[in-house]
Amino acid sequence: MNGQSPPVRTRRQEIARTWMRAVYPTAYVPMSPTEIELYLLDLVDVIADAIQAEPFSVDPVEVVGDRLVEAHFTGPETLRRTVDVLGRALLFIPELQDVPQLAEKVVAILGSVSTSFATSMRLDAFDQQEAVKRALLEANRRTERVLKASEAQFSEVFDTSAFGIAITNLRGECVRANGALAEMTGLDHAALAGLRLIELFDPADVEAMVATYRAVGEGRVERVREQRRLLRDDGEPVWVHLAVSLLRDEDGAPAYHVTMVEDISELHLLQKNLDFQLLHDSLTGLSNRQRFITRLESLHSASRHGITLYCLDLDAFSVVNNGLGHAVGDRLLTEVGRRLEALVADEQALVARIGGDEFAILIDNSPDTPTVPEMVERISAAVEQPMVGGVALSASIGVVDRPPSGSDAADVLRAAGATLQRAKAKGKRQWLPYDRHVDQAFRERQSRAARMPGAVAGGEVEVEYQPVLDLAGRQQLGHIARLRWDELGHDDCLDLAEATGVSLALGQWALHEAAGDAASSDSLGLLYFELSPMQSRDEDLVRTVKRTLDDTGLPASRLRIFLDTRAMLDGDGEDNAQVLRDNGIEVGLTRFNGGQAELSLLGELPVDSLVLDPSVVRRLAEQPEAFLHDAMSRMVSLIRSSGVSVVVPDLSTADREAWWAQVEVDAAFGDHLAPPRPAYDLL
């Protein structure tokens, strides 16, 4: 907590401020912005200290979720934004850069924060429900008009409660129990009536429960809250939170016990946690993803004529958001939501906002429902009609029409989402129906992505070395580091890593491995190392590289770093090239397409080599020799004449080798020349 150096303190304060600004609009917290920032700074301290602690444990951060809920940071968006801000900040904060396995620890920490947040929210809701029910009782007692209160009104509260409620007389016999309790215990109402409530508890808990009821009945304690086990009808124990309080008659004499029960068994808990992401999107007022899935589930199984699901994504919406401001963006989203609702007003339908600029429409088909192409037409028309300020949007749409009734709701939504992704890949204003075979491949990739962080942590990802050759003399210039994860090659690994956010951690690890291997093997020669986009932008890149060289003993002259061209174009990390160069490390660009903007980069950055983009090489290989080849040939000679050498990746055939050799590129690598080899093969 204390004794940190001033820069460390400042960085933590910056995180707290970013965090404050992200969650401030999500919930009402009765503090000034400055007070909130200090409150969150305490939590940043807890988290940052936990990440650095040896041995590592997530236990200390459990308090973070509790503290958030305690201060009422409980809006529907609060947790998501918290995870967002922390996830990003923790990976980049300099004080944590030396922590081994940082990415995995951050994931674990955020998981623990989320869990404790959800648990606290649940307890908080339980308390509030307890309070409002007590207020009802209280309101009743005061009015002293108990005699003919409407049974219907009472039932409303009683029957619709998500919590099990039993009212027992002083002999412990159930005079009334609600549906939730019946469901929890597996007994029906009739069986519950007259039953001694105590018999529902696990025998091990019975004695303690008798004492509890007695203490409350005698007025020694006002109310008791405990965690106990109920026994289901089938003998299965159910963990519950329960609250026991006393109900008095008009004269103030004890009359009944009220027992409120919340099922906290794991399955139920999971369900509840989902429910907690409140059911609606706060911006548009549409259903949110959770509610949508629930409705999808019930409609899907009950539908007579089948359902149709449309997932749509506004094209280039980030451009609108960045260009016109988020306030306008929010208004547009709201308007789109409204139009979509109007569009399906005559249908049994539900419109939801299921992501930032992603909407979904679920239609329970009737004989009169328009066909899918007609519907797509209408959706496009609704979205494309100009909005406030003359903005016209367009949307890409993925459609799943009448999925088989056996399929799982989550699968249906996922299929629609995947179809949407494919539609988007085709360009703007596209729509596609679901295709099972294409989807399968997409899905495998997604599941791989999910496993990536674990694979990195578990050492399943390896660094291999592929010889880089001078095409003219077939001389070996050095080796380029390549990632491999089972059958996945370098580019796939990098893509997955970028997609899952572990690319920075993975890149740092790989650089360290490669430098270590190169240092212990002179025969490896010059080490070519390509950085991922995220790594290229990393403001601590230079420090990371220098430390790696220090640690491994590899001389700077044997390392050649290639920065990602796109990342440089975006303007982040431009300094990295200059500072690396100032430190005696040769710098190049990789994934170079040859676009005009990219060419101008060559004049601006101190680079002396570049690796072409594999897709450029592939495209040339696929097409008959023509204009494109001619253009490439001229470009290569132009680049080379400015003193920058050109490296060709992924050379696949002898034919191709000959062509590139004649273009006079400086070097190449590819499976045709020599496949990548593991380190032990080289040493």
Place this chain on the structure above:
Amino acid sequence: MAEQVSWVPDNVDTRLPSAARLYDYLLGGGHNFAADRALAEKFLLAQPNARTIARLNRAFLRRAVLHLADAGVRQFLDLGSGIPTVGNVHEIAQKAAPESRVVYVDYEDVAVAHSRMILEHDDRSAVLQEDMTDPDAVLAGVSRTGLIDFSEPVGVLTVGVFHFVPPERDPAGVVAAYRDAVVPGSYLALSQFTADLQPDEMAGIVAVMRNSANPMYPRGHAEITALFEGFDLVEPGVVPLPLWHPEDGSVDEDADRAGIFAGVGRKK
């Protein structure tokens, strides 16, 4: 079935949504029933920004109370206080000055019962079950609590509630009655919905609330300003919620979508 138990009084109809519980729900609270939540969903359809408005209104209450506490006010009368939720007046005022005294007034059974529970152990605060549009009854009740000394300045708060006062209850007359009961140097903090900012959304809200227990009456800027007759308006006058004394470091809020005008006046 054995005995029947009934513990909901017949004047608490949980099927009839209440504005107090609707507000609680919009603020993310759990003190509400299915009917309240259903109404809230319609409310949100009419005014998608409703959660933000609720938050901004609650934040205005806090800043207004702190402003009054700063000006030396130590007794508060919170008219139409609703369901106690996060950041209640007595918590804010007593944190600023522990000797502060607060009387809450609401007519809704559950809100009052709930307030009683919250205030059980606080002898500097009380709740009164009265209709705020009946100032005579309210002022008589306040006197009985013995918490408010009418020879000292009082902070009269009617935050996010005046839009429930229908024209036939003489809104100006209601405010005037409270004004006349307090000494010069007392304050009025008031916020209420307006159609000036987002006419379409406001019309939607009015339609949604028309058949609830709490129909709504938006008012224009001039009409709200006129309620402060006999008070000097604290700068910047009657303004959209987020523009009233924003705090350092606060997040930019969209004033055009704040739905509610707010102001604070000091009695001449």
